[in-house]
Amino acid sequence: MLFFAALNESSEISLSxxxxxxxxxxxxxxxxxxxxxxxxxxxDITARRGRITAFMGPSGTGKTTLLxxxxxxxxxxxxxxxxxxxxxxxxxxxxxxxxxxxxxxxxQNGALLTDLDVYENVAFPLREHTKLPExxxxxxxxxxxxxxxxxxxxxxxxxxxxxxxxxxxxxxxAIVMDPEILIYDEPFVGLDPISMGVICRLxxxxxxxxxxxxxxxxxxxxxxxxxxxxxFLLSGGKVVASGTPEELSHSxxxxxxxxxxxxxxxxxxxxxxxxxxxxxxxxxxxxK
Amino acid sequence: MSASADSIPVVAVRRVGAMSLFLLQVLARIGPALARPGxxxxxxxNAGARSLxxxxxxxxxxxxxxxxxxxxxxxxxxxEDYVGVLAALGNLKVLGPVLTALLxxxxxxxxxxxxxxxxxxxxxxxxxxxxxxxxxxxxxxxRFLGGFIAMPLLxxxxxxxxxxxxxxxxxxxxxxxxxxxxxxxxNAVSLHDVWEGVVKxxxxxxxxxxxxxxxxxxxxxxxxxxxxxTTRTVVISSVMVLLLNYLLTAAFLTTK
Numbered sequence: 056m057l058f059f060a061a062l063n064e065s066s067e068i069s070l071s072x073x074x075x076x077x078x079x080x081x082x083x084x085x086x087x088x089x090x091x092x093x094x095x096x097x098x099d100i101t102a103r104r105g106r107i108t109a110f111m112g113p114s115g116t117g118k119t120t121l122l123x124x125x126x127x128x129x130x131x132x133x134x135x136x137x138x139x140x141x142x143x144x145x146x147x148x149x150x151x152x153x154x155x156x157x158x159x160x161x162x163q164n165g166a167l168l169t170d171l172d173v174y175e176n177v178a179f180p181l182r183e184h185t186k187l188p189e190x191x192x193x194x195x196x197x198x199x200x201x202x203x204x205x206x207x208x209x210x211x212x213x214x215x216x217x218x219x220x221x222x223x224x225x226x227x228x229a230i231v232m233d234p235e236i237l238i239y240d241e242p243f244v245g246l247d248p249i250s251m252g253v254i255c256r257l258x259x260x261x262x263x264x265x266x267x268x269x270x271x272x273x274x275x276x277x278x279x280x281x282x283x284x285x286x287f288l289l290s291g292g293k294v295v296a297s298g299t300p301e302e303l304s305h306s307x308x309x310x311x312x313x314x315x316x317x318x319x320x321x322x323x324x325x326x327x328x329x330x331x332x333x334x335x336x337x338x339x340x341x342x343k
Numbered sequence: 344m345s346a347s348a349d350s351i352p353v354v355a356v357r358r359v360g361a362m363s364l365f366l367l368q369v370l371a372r373i374g375p376a377l378a379r380p381g382x383x384x385x386x387x388x389n390a391g392a393r394s395l396x397x398x399x400x401x402x403x404x405x406x407x408x409x410x411x412x413x414x415x416x417x418x419x420x421x422x423e424d425y426v427g428v429l430a431a432l433g434n435l436k437v438l439g440p441v442l443t444a445l446l447x448x449x450x451x452x453x454x455x456x457x458x459x460x461x462x463x464x465x466x467x468x469x470x471x472x473x474x475x476x477x478x479x480x481x482x483x484x485x486r487f488l489g490g491f492i493a494m495p496l497l498x499x500x501x502x503x504x505x506x507x508x509x510x511x512x513x514x515x516x517x518x519x520x521x522x523x524x525x526x527x528x529x530n531a532v533s534l535h536d537v538w539e540g541v542v543k544x545x546x547x548x549x550x551x552x553x554x555x556x557x558x559x560x561x562x563x564x565x566x567x568x569x570x571x572x573t574t575r576t577v578v579i580s581s582v583m584v585l586l587l588n589y590l591l592t593a594a595f596l597t598t599k
């Protein structure tokens with residue numbers, strides 16, 4: 056990382072380096088609404104350096120919105136979102152871009168650039184932010200591709216990759232600049248058990264080998280419980296429970312029990328609010 | 344929002360304002376984008392070279408129709424020699440730039456919009472932002488410049504082919520004297536007429552390329568949204584080209 060900082064033209068914009076165990080991301084009393092619908096109503100979350108922190112919750116609870124707040128893609132109406140001790144909402148564009156150079160993000164579908172092959176996708180951040188000689192770029196790219204097991208796929212186009220492979224390439228691209236924070240947005244969605252296991256293992260390896268602070272947003276309880284150090288369960292715009300996955304699985308809180316147990320009945324209703332079923336069936340002819 | 348606020352003129356003015364601001368964003372990033380000339384060359388190839396066949400075919404047929412129509416009209420007055428004048432002035436001043444721009448909007452403009460729209464819907468633009476790369480500089484500016492540079496080149500190609508097509512029908516098929524055909528054309532066409540075509544093609548290049556990249560960049564990130572944006576590109580660019588053509592024609596007539 057220091058290597059890239061020295062090469063990076065914008066490295067003068069200082070964001071203080073985090074120490075082990077420090078709170079890298081702090082979300083305090085955040086209120087946020089989208090299209091009149093309240094997403095967060097006093098959200099508090101802390102992610103610490105060197106740990107894998109999981110944000111869990113049913114679909115539509117704002118997990119991806121939380122990532123957008125942390126990465127400065129959108130802003131909360133009230134409250135504080137701090138990364139490396141700096142308020143994200145108060146950063147200028149230059150500062151925000153400097154912050155993002157210290158982050159890597161794995162998107163749900165990989166978000167690989169479709170007009171570049173695997174090698175060029177991984178090399179993309181290096182070419183954009185450094186002036187490294189081609190031989191060094193090649194070494195770095197091949198190292199990262201080897202780490203995710205896809206060195207042999209370097210010349211394939213994104214359209215030739217399976218979903219799991221695309222996500223591994225995206226992971227290689229996300230770590231090629233040696234980020235301090237790695238954010239995974241729904242990394243397990245749509246993967247077969249083998250790919251899921253591979254991604255799970257890679258998340259753990261990246262965290263242990265590189266000391267990266269990892270943020271994993273998912274609703275896959277089983278997978279998260281094997282890798283996460285800390286978990287936050289979001290529901291109703293707030294954190295309803297936090298702790299290790301083990302602690303959450305023994306919680307008596309109804310929302311937690313329903314989510315961890317995958318129960319249809321509970322605080323989160325299966326049916327979207329609607330009029331009386333029988334009455335609506337009888338009135339079916341009037342709806343035209 | 345009130346009904347009047349959503350009326351067509353208000354929506355149109357709002358869109359023109361948004362496009363103007365977007366154009367300023369694009370212009371401000373042209374300098375940094377020039378540091379990667381390879382990206383621009385690739386877009387000139389995509390927008391220009393890949394449109395060549397349709398432009399050349401259309402130019403040939405337009406020229407041939409002008410030859411036929413011109414001959415049919417002028418022979419009534421015994422002035423068949425003027426077929427070349429009609430073909431040259433018609434193509435240089437109006438048909439060349441306008442038809443090229445309309446064809447460009449349909450072929451390359453839609454391609455630009457859908458490409459950028461799909462990049463947006465597959466989160467590629469967001470991924471760039473997350474990698475601290477400005478997507479306007481990396482994606483939009485090279486495509487805008489590619490379209491802007493390709494348009495005058497395509498217009499010149501269209502016009503030359505159309506002139507050849509008119510000559511093919513007028514001289515080769517209908518038997519107009521070649522010397523009279525070309526001398527009348529040479530006498531009638533001035534540098535002012537050529538300049539009019541060049542300026543129009545440059546202005547249309549900015550207009551169509553801007554509409555295409557704007558609509559793609561601001562499309563809803565859904566299949567339906569990308570489809571609608573592509574349709575808007577064709578509709579807005581076509582209307583804009585015809586409107587600008589009228590304004591520029593009027594302006595050039597007053598400066599003649």
